[in-house]
Amino acid sequence: MQSYVHVILAGLSSGMFIWLVASGLTLIFGVLGVLNFAHGSFYMLGAYCSFTVLKHLGAGYWTGLLLGPLAVCAAGFVVERFFLRHVYRIALPYQLLLTFAFVLIFDNLVKIVWGGGALSPPSLSFLGGSVPILGRNFPVYNLFIIAVGPAVALLLWALLEKTWYGRIIRASSSDREMAASLGVRVPALFTAVFVFGTWLGALGGGLAVPYVGLLTPGMGETIIIEAFIVAVIGGLGSLKGAFVGALVIGVLSAFGTRFFPAFDMALTFILMGGVLLWRPQGLFGATR
């Protein structure tokens, strides 16, 4: 019993990490219609920038978490404003490859700036340690992450459903031309959404710093595949779907690692294949 509870908790925390990354990805896809391969790179950059602020500027963890992702937003702005904007209307392979080119560029830049080896972040004083749950210790930081995930989900929901900006975003995503003719500055709005999505990914990276233990230049490539899977299972563009998908994938792979270590990754893909055979548009995707 207690081992199940711990596996579920571990699954929830890893699922919430995937959600943090997948939320930005899903938001960008839902509004701009672009599947952003470079989102994993923003996650990685978020982690490295937070780490640098934390370590070299001598700032506290929270300052690093605040400033690091903000720095990454600049990268997101450049990518959208000067490159992605020009390929919205052309064939899908080019959009995907444009973002893939940025994966190559960012991975390499990280190697140049921070070196190719792994960096290990300092341990946390605040939120460090662990608490006993059902007779076994569980890291406090992971509990914190389990709380952050739903908070971000709530924030996004409130932003999109309850505010004026949210209404404009939803209107522009469902009909660009109509929104533009009603006076919405769609290009600027798209840039803003992209930068916000970038921030979400980078925030996931910043939060991951104490969690992953090691920062490596390839860390974005693993998480982006997981985020893609979550986005597909949930239904591309559906934030609710991404949230549910991340929870399911997180818990499932935690059970996989615990009980079928040889299949830990394959289990995820089997789930994805099954969901898509049953519901091609994903759990919460709109029927096309």
Next chain:
Amino acid sequence: MKARTRNAVAAAAVLLALCAVPFLAGKFAIYLTMRIMLLGIFAVGYNLLLGQTGLLSFGHGAFYAAGAYGMGLFGVHVSTHPLLGVAAGIVAAVLLALLVGYLCVRHTEIYFAMLTLACGMMVFSLVWNAREITGGDDGLIGILRAPVSLFGGIKMPIGKDEQFYFFVLFFFALSVWAVHRIRQSPFGLALAGIRENARRSEFAGVPVRRYRLAVFVLSGAFAGLAGSLEALLESNARPFMAHWTHSAEPVLVSLLGGLSSLAGPLVGSAIYIAMREIIQRFTENWMLGFGIVLLVIIMGFRGGVTGTLSALFRKAAAPGEG
């Protein structure tokens, strides 16, 4: 008719030049040319799917790996005959492509790309984890280049690179010729029709989903051929052959050279391998350099090298029509 003769002459010239490489060039150039031909086989087969049918797969590394592991496992457990090994590699790739294709061709566009990506990564993780069979992250090593024995008596050694070169060249020429024939065939034209308008093709009586599956498996077979040849060249098979970054290579190469012609992926393969070597010689940062080149192509030269060149020629031939 004129264009056809011109193409035949060009193909013959390239073939002659390729035959001359082992006699004129050094060891490294021979090796590089083989790498170009391997990537070329992978890319022309793949481009039947992307260029001809308009389906973007991000999982073809899985079939490449199936070819390599098929060849390797067959060589270790059954027979070291290279031709049988290549056949085993292709069969493994075809079976895998049938399974993956069956799941994936019911979708198009972004869903197709994502599904193939996921299936490819599933193969990657299975290969990575099934240590007893595949050697896990060490890869499958010790794949031998035994002599090719034909009709009982004749034995052709392929142990040295200069000898193996002609083995690769044979399959390369065969693949390019086969893809050329497929593109010209009614089947190939139907694929182009599916790319332009799938619904209209459906109404015209083309079984769209079955054709998509057929071309998916076909391109998987070429990937398997390339993979099994690489297993022979490097005498190992590695899980990273199935990784999504490797699956992206034929896509990159097709775009680099040009999507719409047979020559495009071939030119792209040559440029890709050569550029990688050149950039790596001067700097460690080849990914950065390649990423920038990719950006320039996507932002400015979407026809790829061949598309841009032929547009230039057309402009030169008919000035003022631009």
